[in-house]
Amino acid sequence: MASKERIQRLKEETRINILDAALQIVKHEGWQALSMRKIADVIEYTAPIIYEYFANKDAILIELTRKGYAILGKDMTAAKNEHSRVEDQLEAMWLAYWNFAFANKELYQVMFGVQMNCCCCDMIKSLPEAQMQTTLVSEAIKQLMKIEDINDEVICTKYYTFWSVVHGLVSINLLSRGFSDEVNRQVLKDTIGGIIRSMKD
Amino acid sequence: MASKERIQRLKEETRINILDAALQIVKHEGWQALSMRKIADVIEYTAPIIYEYFANKDAILIELTRKGYAILGKDMTAAKNEHSRVEDQLEAMWLAYWNFAFANKELYQVMFGVQMNCCCCDMIKSLPEAQMQTTLVSEAIKQLMKIEDINDEVICTKYYTFWSVVHGLVSINLLSRGFSDEVNRQVLKDTIGGIIRSMKD
DNA sequence: ACTTTTGCTTAACACTGTTAAATGATTTAC
């Protein structure tokens, strides 16, 4: 009767193997290349047995998402516990978030839907249409800052700050993580206003 | 010999039809549902003729990306021209960016790679693992703020602001739009520091 | 020893992007 337990353990092991295989494939070839048959190849089975462990491909992605959140939670908790002042805790937590994203790029991508569905990543920078945005904003920043402070890197930093917060807000909303319009408008106004103020003095 | 031009015009028309059809399908069924055969169905041709106009599916996405940048540039320019003070111009431009994203959700998604590859959007909120992050940060925010200011909505706003800027930074970097590590660290530190300071007074 | 269950594979379906060959109409050449 103990063999039942051994079998149960083996089953859990292949379940983990499936997840590991999926992550391994994604790390090597990207999300686009992940397929049931490739996972099966890695775990040395055929594709249909995966459906004994996961309802479908989405279920695998969801499980990896959960895994990601678990690690992120752990990392942020650890970061918090390394500091006593709340300010430091807060800063450390977001730094942990940042570090998590790059240490677990693939998990972050599936957790928050960050990925191109075409190979244009590096090509976009060469699109002339894509430079209008940068130019427009950079010009305004230049005009707003004191002459003695004008410095390409600081303009870049300011532009980047604007873009990050707006893009962050937008993408969180596009993935329907539903904050109220009230909150959205508040954040948008406050943050942009804040950055503008920080440039004037 | 004028028939050559007529034919040329027709060709350009179907080129536009392809792009329109693609966008239409995506608007109705999402990026995941976009296929060459469906595009062909809409323009009332068979799939292979699309390759007379675009090298492959990616080329269509890239073209839509360019279209998106063109609209975004136009919108931001118009927003700028409606104001005379540079501060107002800057704010209006980012508001235009924000509005563009929701008025052209599908274009924004392909431009900046914002999309889930599994249907977990609304389900994620119910993941217990996903709440750790929110809880941890919200706790810290609560501790840091004056007692009389504690208010669920303002905590939500602050949390959201943190998250937006960090997530924005992360996703821009994950799509390899390559700012230097120097700039990244600067933005991260400054912005987080700024938000923390804004909570203490 | 016979039956049932289990573990796994093969085969299939309906899709996907993409390419090559075939077809049929239109234009060009003589």
Place this chain on the structure above:
DNA sequence: GTAAATCATTTAACAGTGTTAAGCAAAAGT
């Protein structure tokens, strides 16, 4: 006006995708 060549378009095919159903052989239960 007829023959040749070009053009637009389609059909067929290939290799891949997620997913399901049927089959099969070994193990387990009786």
